[in-house]
Amino acid sequence: MAEAGAESQTVQEYIVHHLSYLTYGRHPDGHWGLAHTPEEAAEMGFMAIHVDTMGWSIALGAAFLLWFRRVGLRASADNPGPIQNFVESVFEFVDNRVTEGFSHKNSLIAPLALTVFVWVLLMNAMDLVPVDWITGIAALIGEHVFGFDHMPFKIVPTTDPNITMGLSLSIFVLIIFYSIKHKGLGGFFGELAFHPFGKWMMPFNLMIEIPTLLAKPISLGLRLFGNLYAGELLFLLIAGLLGLYQLPAHFVWAVFHILVVPLQAFVFMMLTIVYLNAAHEAAH
Amino acid sequence: MDINLTIIGQSVAFAIFVWFCHRYVWPLFANVLEERKRTIADGLEAAAQAERKLETASRESAQQLDEAKSSAAGIIDQANRRANQIVDEAKQQAQVEAERIMTAAQAEIEQEANRAREELRAQVSVIAIAGAEKILGREVDQAANEEMLSQLAAEL
Numbered sequence: 001m002a003e004a005g006a007e008s009q010t011v012q013e014y015i016v017h018h019l020s021y022l023t024y025g026r027h028p029d030g031h032w033g034l035a036h037t038p039e040e041a042a043e044m045g046f047m048a049i050h051v052d053t054m055g056w057s058i059a060l061g062a063a064f065l066l067w068f069r070r071v072g073l074r075a076s077a078d079n080p081g082p083i084q085n086f087v088e089s090v091f092e093f094v095d096n097r098v099t100e101g102f103s104h105k106n107s108l109i110a111p112l113a114l115t116v117f118v119w120v121l122l123m124n125a126m127d128l129v130p131v132d133w134i135t136g137i138a139a140l141i142g143e144h145v146f147g148f149d150h151m152p153f154k155i156v157p158t159t160d161p162n163i164t165m166g167l168s169l170s171i172f173v174l175i176i177f178y179s180i181k182h183k184g185l186g187g188f189f190g191e192l193a194f195h196p197f198g199k200w201m202m203p204f205n206l207m208i209e210i211p212t213l214l215a216k217p218i219s220l221g222l223r224l225f226g227n228l229y230a231g232e233l234l235f236l237l238i239a240g241l242l243g244l245y246q247l248p249a250h251f252v253w254a255v256f257h258i259l260v261v262p263l264q265a266f267v268f269m270m271l272t273i274v275y276l277n278a279a280h281e282a283a284h
Numbered sequence: 285m286d287i288n289l290t291i292i293g294q295s296v297a298f299a300i301f302v303w304f305c306h307r308y309v310w311p312l313f314a315n316v317l318e319e320r321k322r323t324i325a326d327g328l329e330a331a332a333q334a335e336r337k338l339e340t341a342s343r344e345s346a347q348q349l350d351e352a353k354s355s356a357a358g359i360i361d362q363a364n365r366r367a368n369q370i371v372d373e374a375k376q377q378a379q380v381e382a383e384r385i386m387t388a389a390q391a392e393i394e395q396e397a398n399r400a401r402e403e404l405r406a407q408v409s410v411i412a413i414a415g416a417e418k419i420l421g422r423e424v425d426q427a428a429n430e431e432m433l434s435q436l437a438a439e440l
Contacts, residue, residue: 025288041286048288057294061301065309072312077319084316091313111306119301162287166294 009150011240018131018236020152021050021160022138036148050160052138057157060122065115090118094269101273104280106178112276113269116167121265123157124228128254128261131235158228158264161221168221171272175216178279187282220271227264231257409433 009017016038023041025048026032034051035041041048071087080088094117098110135153142151157163179188192209193202231253238249409426412433416424426433 021286023288044288046288048286048290049293050288050290054290054293054297058297061297065301065304068305068309069312072309072316075312075316077316077323080316088313088317092317108302108306111310112302114310115298115302115305160290162290163294165287166291167298169291170295170298 013150014240015233015236017139017150017152018135018154019233020154022052022142022151022153023048024051025049034146038152050154050162052152052154053157053160053163056126056155057119057123057163060126060157061115061119064118064122068118090114097270098273101270102277102280104182104277106276106280109273109276112174113273116171116272117265117269120158120167120224120268121262123163124224124261124265126156127159127228127231127235127257129155130250131232131239156228156232158224159232161225164225164228165217165221167268168217168224171220171275172217175275175279178276182280182282216271216275220268220275224264224268227260231260405437408437412436 020038021041023035023044024033025035025041025044027035027040028043035044035048068087071084075084075088091114094114095110098113102109134155138153139148139151142148142153154160176188179191183191192213193199193205195205195209197205234253235250238246238253242249413424413426413429
């Protein structure tokens with residue numbers, strides 16, 4: 001599947017190309033534009049946006065929500081069609097997980113869990129699209145329209161730590177918000193400061209509890225990123241190294257990945273529910 | 285890792301998507317499922333109610349049947365009694381009538397017999413005289429034998 005540039009690229013270049021982002025940002029000289037090389041992208045620093053992963057992320061999220069809304073508007077209680085049944089089963093699956101895992105009253109949690117689950121699932125599923133199909137077409141367009149040598153174009157948003165950490169940090173903000181709302185500022189601080197060893201050990205408690213708290217969003221975001229990044233990297237290695245023998249290897253890894261894709265989406269959703277449930281728990 | 289504005293873009297997109305889902309997607313399905321749940325619950329409730337109604341109805345019908353049976357038995361009993369009474373009355377009347385007829389017949393017979401006797405009595409003197417005339421070959425003076433003749437008639 002590396003036919004697009006196998007002759008002109010080394011395997012290393014091929015993989016680097018596939019792991020780079022199409023970046024739009026502020027060049028060191030102050031003007032905004034696309035980065036044409038990885039070095040240019042690196043120079044942009046924080047003031048840059050990954051057009052490819054961001055675009056796919058928004059497109060997939062919007063497609064999911066608009067489609068669900070369309071099905072929902074046409075839904076009937078008496079005579080559901082096959083599409084409605086499918087969407088309803090997803091809905092009920094998420095609803096049941098929320099009912100089991102979240103024991104407080106908050107009407108935002110279930111829609112949040114649904115959004116997280118389906119959105120992450122779709123973003124992960126982009127990993128199953130053969131690595132050069134869309135990227136290859138985009139590279140051709142980039143070459144002939146925008147004058148790139150090798151225009152990078154990543155299609156799996158969850159292999160971008162910005163995307164996964166963007167999700168997990170948003171959830172972290174909700175954790176802090178609901179913790180303070182339900183336990184009070186003092187209660188929330190007390191949880192960090194007076195456990196597990198009582199108030200005389202406060203510095204020690206804080207040393208344990210603050211990393212525990214911070215580990216939640218970081219592990220949540222990095223777990224998803226790591227799994228999908230590793231999966232994508234293996235697809236790239238197979239494509240870059242195995243030549244014609246790559247097809248059965250791709251197949252085997254894709255089958256395995258069909259398990260990883262929903263599993264990671266599920267884990268992300270469950271942890272979101274569990275963390276937010278803990279945030280709603282009154283101080284003990 | 286190159287962390288950049290994308291992380292903020294993703295957070296904003298996430299917030300908007302969650303808001304949209306909360307506002308425009310989740311309620312649609314929640315309503316449909318709620319409605320379906322209600323329909324099923326209503327159906328089950330209606331079935332249970334129908335069962336209860338059936339039970340009540342069959343109990344009522346059994347009761348009514350019992351009542352009808354007992355009242356029919358009462359009516360038959362009454363009818364039987366009435367029939368017996370009528371028969372008894374008829375028998376009694378017939379007996380009375382028969383006795384009356386018999387009495388009347390007896391009275392008539394007696395009357396007839398008396399009348400016949402009277403007639404015979406009235407005719408006895410004539411027959412006796414006629415008989416005596418035949419025997420004696422002569423006329424008998426009725427007036428002379430008046431006493432004897434009326435004595436004879438009285439004996440009849």
